[in-house]
Amino acid sequence: MASFQDAVKSRYEMWGGTQCSLKNSEQSNLYVTNMNICHQQIPDDWPGYRLDLFTYPKHYSGDLDCVYIPHGVIMDRTERLARDIKDDLGDQDIVVLCVLKGGHQFCADLVERIQVLNRNSKRSLLMTVDFIRLKSYLNDQSMPDLQMIGAESLSVLAGKNVLIVEAIVDTGKTLHTLLSHIQTFKPKLIKVASLLVKRVPNQSVCLPDYVGFEIPNLFVVGYALDYNEYFRDLNHICVMSEDGKQKYRL
Numbered sequence: 001m002a003s004f005q006d007a008v009k010s011r012y013e014m015w016g017g018t019q020c021s022l023k024n025s026e027q028s029n030l031y032v033t034n035m036n037i038c039h040q041q042i043p044d045d046w047p048g049y050r051l052d053l054f055t056y057p058k059h060y061s062g063d064l065d066c067v068y069i070p071h072g073v074i075m076d077r078t079e080r081l082a083r084d085i086k087d088d089l090g091d092q093d094i095v096v097l098c099v100l101k102g103g104h105q106f107c108a109d110l111v112e113r114i115q116v117l118n119r120n121s122k123r124s125l126l127m128t129v130d131f132i133r134l135k136s137y138l139n140d141q142s143m144p145d146l147q148m149i150g151a152e153s154l155s156v157l158a159g160k161n162v163l164i165v166e167a168i169v170d171t172g173k174t175l176h177t178l179l180s181h182i183q184t185f186k187p188k189l190i191k192v193a194s195l196l197v198k199r200v201p202n203q204s205v206c207l208p209d210y211v212g213f214e215i216p217n218l219f220v221v222g223y224a225l226d227y228n229e230y231f232r233d234l235n236h237i238c239v240m241s242e243d244g245k246q247k248y249r250l
């Protein structure tokens with residue numbers, strides 16, 4: 001039987017060893033969306049990294065199974081997404097709409113990286129940032145009732161180029177509801193960036209324009225993603241242990 005290290009190594013080689021190919025999108029490990037945009041597809045059997053290879057807060061000892069996407073990898077991918085967004089949107093003005101709470105960390109890091117590019121290039125993307133809060137999860141389940149806070153203030157989006165920044169598209173219900181709502185304000189353009197997209201059956205939305213990673217159908221926490229408000233203060237994206245789920249279950 002392969003050791004955990006061997007499994008990680010072979011997964012890592014498979015994960016990192018592919019090329020993005022638009023012509024070969026069906027077979028490629030890198031998923032190609034409706035435009036010329038590709039993202040990293042993490043396979044179903046990706047085991048993650050052993051916890052003792054990284055640091056994480058002591059208060060979550062025993063609550064985690066593995067580090068699924070390390071913080072440094074998130075940062076590197078975000079840097080590339082920032083470049084893609086800047087290349088596509090050129091020197092237009094955009095309103096970045098951050099979807100709280102889960103999207104706050106990704107949004108802050110993405111905006112910061114676009115700002116770095118702005119300082120170092122001839123063209124720059126003028127950004128203003130706005131926030132909206134949507135909430136529907138209890139434990140690891142999407143609830144029928146979706147609360148939207150801050151929806152009234154979205155009239156500022158009329159006629160604007162809007163970049164929605166989300167942490168994760170899971171069932172797609174949150175994004176679907178938000179897109180329908182924003183369209184009523186008649187923005188000029190809507191683009192969506194999501195750090196994660198989950199491979200789930202019956203997802204109710206088209207894919208975002210910019211995706212960090214496509215992940216299997218499992219519940220992840222950290223990097224502002226929570227389980228009943230816990231784990232947002234974890235810098236890596238991790239998978240919880242059964243003990244962790246029990247400890248914080250409502």
Ligand SMILES: O=P(O)(O)OC[C@H]1O[C@H](OP(=O)(O)OP(=O)(O)O)[C@H](O)[C@@H]1O
Nearest residue numbers: 100101102135136137170171172173174
């Ligand atoms: O695609 P979906 O199944 O709709 O799930 C995605 C949404 O779920 C989470 O929000 P949540 O409702 O947990 O609120 P939070 O952002 O405050 O954690 C996450 O931040 C996304 O906004």
Ligand code: HPA
Nearest residue numbers: 170218219220221225226
């Ligand atoms: O996997 C997830 N983790 C945290 N929050 C979420 N909201 C939807 N899916 C998830």
